[in-house]
Amino acid sequence: MAAEPLLRALTRMRSFVLDPDVLVRAVASGRQKGAQPRWKRVELRYVDLKAGRHLQVTAYDETQAHTTNHAVGEPGQPSPARDAVDDLMDEPFGNWHVETTTQQHQVRVTKKLEALVHTTERAEAVEVDREHDRDKGRLFPEDDPVLVALGISTAEGRIKPSRQAKYRQVEEFLRLLDASLGEALQKGHLRRPTAEDPLRVVDLGCGNAYLTFAAQRFLTHVRGLPVRVTGVDVKQQSADHSSGVAERLGVEADFVVGSIAAAELPQPPDVVLALHACDTATDEALARAVGWEAALVLAAPCCHHDVAAQLRRTPTPAPYALLTRHGILRERFADTLTDALRASILRLQGYRVDVVEFVESEHTPRNALLRAVRTGGPVKGGGVRKEYDELVATWGIRPRLAELLDL
Numbered sequence: 009m010a011a012e013p014l015l016r017a018l019t020r021m022r023s024f025v026l027d028p029d030v031l032v033r034a035v036a037s038g039r040q041k042g043a044q045p046r047w048k049r050v051e052l053r054y055v056d057l058k059a060g061r062h063l064q065v066t067a068y069d070e071t072q073a074h075t076t077n078h079a080v081g082e083p084g085q086p087s088p089a090r091d092a093v094d095d096l097m098d099e100p101f102g103n104w105h106v107e108t109t110t111q112q113h114q115v116r117v118t119k120k121l122e123a124l125v126h127t128t129e130r131a132e133a134v135e136v137d138r139e140h141d142r143d144k145g146r147l148f149p150e151d152d153p154v155l156v157a158l159g160i161s162t163a164e165g166r167i168k169p170s171r172q173a174k175y176r177q178v179e180e181f182l183r184l185l186d187a188s189l190g191e192a193l194q195k196g197h198l199r200r201p202t203a204e205d206p207l208r209v210v211d212l213g214c215g216n217a218y219l220t221f222a223a224q225r226f227l228t229h230v231r232g233l234p235v236r237v238t239g240v241d242v243k244q245q246s247a248d249h250s251s252g253v254a255e256r257l258g259v260e261a262d263f264v265v266g267s268i269a270a271a272e273l274p275q276p277p278d279v280v281l282a283l284h285a286c287d288t289a290t291d292e293a294l295a296r297a298v299g300w301e302a303a304l305v306l307a308a309p310c311c312h313h314d315v316a317a318q319l320r321r322t323p324t325p326a327p328y329a330l331l332t333r334h335g336i337l338r339e340r341f342a343d344t345l346t347d348a349l350r351a352s353i354l355r356l357q358g359y360r361v362d363v364v365e366f367v368e369s370e371h372t373p374r375n376a377l378l379r380a381v382r383t384g385g386p387v388k389g390g391g392v393r394k395e396y397d398e399l400v401a402t403w404g405i406r407p408r409l410a411e412l413l414d415l
């Protein structure tokens with residue numbers, strides 16, 4: 009993915025955002041280097057009100073959402089919607105995510121203030137939903153029985169104020185899952201499941217299985233795919249709780265009590281999820297995924313201690329001492345190093361990998377997600393291997409994932 013001038017990329021995104029027949033939704037978030045946008049996050053979509061078509065802008069600050077509607081106006085006439093979009097495009101957001109009926113565009117602004125644009129085609133075109141009720145634009149309606157059963161929504165089908173962040177995380181996860189799965193199916197990297205041989209999805213370190221049930225519900229009810237989910241967690245309480253939820257929902261799902269490293273599954277899964285599994289449990293999940301030759305892996309790492317501890321023990325190579333001198337910077341650097349090495353190791357195992365933003369959970373402020381699609385067999389030598397070898401040699405570290413895969 010080559011960088012391109014930011015203005016050019018934003019002008020292209022602006023044309024999608026300004027077209028009510030094409031835009032499904034757009035989200036601006038993050039910030040550009042050294043700048044601070046007015047809002048933490050902004051979501052845009054079109055809604056049909058009694059007073060005509062409007063652009064609905066929901067802007068989030070630290071504590072709450074502010075929703076405003078801006079008339080679209082006739083062609084050639086003044087357009088409050090266009091003005092609102094131009095104001096937002098002027099804000100120094102670090103990311104723009106623009107979903108159209110046929111494509112999803114992810115724009116990331118680099119430190120040099122250039123744009124990296126990643127575009128994926130949808131497996132099938134979707135329709136624009138312009139119902140005024142905000143929830144209709146969501147992947148998962150507030151009153152979905154899964155959200156009620158998981159205690160995210162009240163019995164009346166409204167999100168509990170204390171669970172808003174969890175709901176946002178579920179939505180964000182489903183969007184990433186939907187886009188990744190759609191692309192993998194379209195490109196033939198993931199087999200088309202059948203009723204006799206459903207898509208096998210395993211969630212490693214599933215906890216209370218919010219995302220396991222969300223994935224199951226979304227893939228079966230919204231995408232119409234036959235799916236069988238399995239959750240794995242060391243905690244017996246997790247399996248008891250999740251089995252109870254599955255029974256209440258009438259959903260067939262399996263919950264295995266065991267470690268990620270050793271859990272036995274009847275058949276290798278097609279899709280491996282590992283969301284906020286602690287420290288090297290993410291490495292164990294990635295190693296299992298590689299061993300199973302899983303077609304798609306979505307892993308959001310949690311706390312990273314292993315490489316941070318190795319950096320503390322090993323002398324820092326010149327001229328990088330400043331990166332590790334202060335504890336907080338060393339920890340952040342260790343996070344980046346860990347995930348960069350994980351991505352590199354997965355590439356060596358035949359996966360195409362990208363690292364994208366995922367909203368953080370209540371367990372961790374970390375917000376990266378490794379998305380890996382198996383596109384071939386292990387890579388023996390070449391540039392990827394050289395890059396990896398040089399990086400670990402420079403820092404004198406041995407990533408846990410490399411150990412697990414005997415690399």
Ligand SMILES: C[S@@+](CC[C@H](N)C(=O)[O-])C[C@H]1O[C@@H](n2cnc3c(N)ncnc32)[C@H](O)[C@@H]1O
Binds near residue numbers: 213242266269
């Ligand atoms: C922070 S929670 C995340 C839960 C869930 N994936 C989510 O994102 O909502 C991490 C879960 O991983 C489980 N876990 C951590 N290490 C594990 C391991 N090595 N094997 C199995 N489960 C593990 C913990 O018991 C805990 O339930």
